[in-house]
Amino acid sequence: MIRFTEERLNDIFKNFERVKVAVIGDVMLDRYIWGSVNRVSPEAPVPVIEVEGEDAKLGGAGNVANNIKSLGAFPLLIGVVGDDREGETLFELMKQEGFNTGGIIIDKTRPTTVKTRVIAHSQHVVRIDKESKEPINYTIQERIKEIILQNIHDLNAIIIEDYNKGVVVRNLIYDLIEIANKYDVLITVDPKFDNFFEFKNVTVFKPNRKEVEDVLGRKLDTEEKIIEAGRVILERLRCRYLLLTRGEKGMTLFTRDGEITHIPTKAKKVADVSGAGDTVISTITVALAGGANIVESAALANYAAGIVVEEVGVVPVNKEKLFKVALLDSKGEW
Structure with a gap:
């Protein structure tokens, strides 16, 4: 167990205020329809949702940016939206949050990615996705690189947030990693299946258990299999750190020098796991960029999740709340 003193937490959290992180990836609009269910439809055996409210939030890479801001650091969100009403809504939400919209590129050939979640009685009923998974073109790739290079001297870290929606393509991955390593900027990755083994030589690579099972084609149902899989990924990707998130089993941190640290989950109750991965990659990146060591950073990311x-x-x-939980747990009071 990682134990923090109040003095150490104060030092780490104060450093968050000087951290600037570029988030590159699939920007989405998260829509919510909230309601209640009191009857079943006479047309089909499905519940009828009586709508009580609707709202919209930044999703995908936008949620990563929201987490960075909520930690007190500064996000630079870079992504692609369509020339549509949903794209306009996303710009409006960014302005409301005080985000710089200069990193958002409009692509008239694709729609803005939208995830609509229907929630009744605090239960997730259904999700409706509107999206294109077509890879972005060369011109947009070059524009993303330009934005990064224009800001590279102000950045402490870069997060690549891949949802396999077409923004994070192979050549862009290679270029971003090369830029980060050239300018000695931390680069962390939240991967998905398609490009999993393209992210070589990054600072932190953060897959979840299912993603690792899918790419390796094997179940990770024992501690021995988890450790074996972690070592395989470290060797293939040559990353400095691998953080494997394991749901109710917490996380396992692997380092290039062979150290393995198991971090048990700190969730008291689980209502909805949506967005937890975004919170983990945001927290570990901001903490590491702010001077925390990798074990401290992973522990804070675990609390945040x-x-x-x-x-x-x-x-x-x-x-x-993150500060309070980390401190109380370190004292054995949470």
Whole structure:
């Protein structure tokens, strides 16, 4: 177990305020329809949702940016939207959050990615996705690189947030990693299946257990298999750190020098796991860029995930609650 003193936590959290992180990836609009179910449809055996409210939030890479902001750091969100009403809504949400919209590129050939979640009685009923998975073209790839290079001297870290929606393509991956390593900027990755083994020589690589099972074609149902899989990925990707998230089993951190640290989950109750991965990659990146060591950073990311899964819907971590939980648990009082 990682134990923090109040002094150490104060030092780490104060450093968050000087961290600037570029988030590159699939920007989405998260829509929520909230309601209640009191009857079954006479037309089909499905529940009838009586709508009580609707709202919209930044999703995907946008939720990562929200988490970075909520931690007190500064996000630079870079992604692609369509020339449509949903894209306009996303711009409006960014402005409301005080985000710089200069990193958002409009592509008239694709729609803005939208995830609509229907929630009744605090239960996730159904999700409706509107998206294109077509790879972005060369011109947009070059524009993303330009934005990064224009800001590289102000950045402490880069997060690549891949949802396999077409923004994170192979040549862009290679270029971003080369730029980060050239300018000695941390680069962390939240991967998906398609490009999993393209992210070589990054600082932190953060897959979840299912993603690892899918790419390796094997079940990770024992500690021995988890450790074996971690070592395989470290060797193939040559990353500095591998953080494997394991749901109710917490996380396992692997380092290039062979150290393995198991971090048990800190979730008290699980209401909704949506967005937890975004919170983990945001927290570990901001903490590491702010001077925390890798074990401290992973522990804080684990606490942060435990906090957000207690809420229904995708929500960013609360900085004050994260501080409180880390301190109380270190004292054995949480």
